[in-house]
Amino acid sequence: MKYPVHEHGKFSVISLTGEVDLNCSPQAREQILKCLKKNNHLLIDLSAVEYIDSSGVASLVEGFQTARGQQLQFALLGVSKAALQVLQLARLDKVFPIYASIDDVDL
């Protein structure tokens, strides 16, 4: 699966969709790291995510850690209820910057 990427201001926005599990998270990881390699600030749109497992969360964590190492912004956008539950349960909602919509992001 190839996730769509578009540019918005200084950010690249990757939209993850459906089930981000052990099968799909390698592609998500690849696209996240590809954008960061280009030194792009990154927003991950999770509004269409129906399920995310720990491998999917690990892709986000790796993106987050890599972005921090490069002094780039990394945030989650419009996190779906299913994804938010997982993040909240693991207290990762306190780790990732989360925005309800693109309008809330300081572009």
Added chain:
Amino acid sequence: MRNVSYINLDDHINAANIPLIPELARRFLELHGLETIDEQDVLSIEADYPQFFESLLNVINSDHFNLTSKVSSIYQAVQLAGFERICLLMICLVIYKTFGQYKIRGLDQQEFWEDSLRRAVSARMIGETIGLDGSRCFTAGLMQDIGFLLLFLLSPNKGALWAEFRKREPEARYSMERNVFNMTHDQASELFCERWGMLDEIARPICNHHSCNTAQLEFFDEQLCKVLHCADWMSAVYTALDKSFVINRCRQILTENFEMEPYRTEELLAAIPDEVDLTALVLGIKVKGHIEFSQILFQANIKLNEDNINFQELTMRLEQALDERDRLAAELNRDLGLAREIQKSLLPPLMDKKFPIVGINISARDLSGDFYDYFSLPDGRIYFNLGDVSGKGVNAALLMAKTSSLFRCLGKRIHDPGELMSQINIELCETSIHGMFVTMIAGLYCPKSGMLRMVNAGNPPALLFSPDGLARELDAQAPPLGVLSEAEFPEFELDLADQSLYMFSDGVTEGYVAENEMLEMSGLFKTIATMEAGLTPLQRIEKIVDRFNDSTVPFRDDVTLLLLEKQ
């Protein structure tokens, strides 16, 4: 005739360079179409070119031409055999003599004419078998690839490729022509036929023998086209490298086009060498050598044997590869078995009944990403943990081993759960890879006082059940380990008293109890709350795991449970 206007000539090919039709042939062809052939006209041409017409008369009077009686002039021959038949024979000789005078480096003209003769005799034999005029088939067969010679004539620098072309079967050669000359030989033949004003009944089949089924042709032309197409393949039997393939193709197309039995095809193929020798002698065309069809069959069998040997070799290699795969799989299984053993050794043994903690771990795969541990400190307090590494497989198992070892090693000197978690977190963040993280509940329990200090780092909440059935969730207060190096790990302290503390990985609440039905937190609550009295702690956590036995859905995630209560 096909429209030639679309032909795209490359830099080397210039239609103006096509040899002009010799005067004698032009004059002879002009007679075609006249209602009656005037003897004086024929005699006039014959008188101007005595040498050529003498050799033509020799051919006409040979047994090969099969006239009912000998003739002494071309006009007589026309009277006996008809103008068209004599005209076609004249064209054959003129083309041979005209093109034969050109020397092209790399191209062996003798080989070309030998191949052309094979096509010609093949066409004549097929034609006679199906009731077409043999002479016309012969002439068309001799001329059908004249465009091929023309391509080399107009691009002499490509002569070195002749041998490569000759090894190929007709379709492969046709495709190579496109790449090398940007033109095919039937297209070149069109240029030739136009420039020479060739008889339409010969030109049409020559220019369409590679597109018999797509060109709009009259029945007779279409039949002749098919004859030429088959003759092309029959000739290739003697020159192409892959003889078994070409022979099979001949059998196939002769059956398809003319319902010819395969044995009959082989008879025609076998007759080609003698027919070529005879015709070459009559027409004065030099040929290189005589190859019997039996030799060709022998070579084809060798090729078949080679293919067979290649197939056997391929099979052998495949078997070797499968053996190697099995060997590697067995090796991997051995390694996995060893890893599983090592991993199990990282889990603590079941303690006696007085020990307040029991645990259970069921792996969804060979190796688990979940773990738990407990051990006593010299002062009698007990450290315990339950963790879950993100992801699955070997990498998760390795991180599990690392985290578990860090916990046991550092826990022996850091008697402060929050600080211990912080140190493990820093260590994991420093060596973080692929964003992998570990959710963990860790605590320090004092059996004497019943006091418990505990940290929940990103793990599902622990459930604290009191004897009256009331339950409380102890949510995570910190993110998982390995995510944020500066993260803080606040402890909460409570008096366990006679309460039971259930800790579990997310594989428990996400485990399936029926098709499309997960246990979830509510199901776990209910399972614990409704357990019959008198069960041991181990029996109780086994009861929870039993919930998954009714489901046909296999474990998707590791299932780990830990139960702490005062004994």
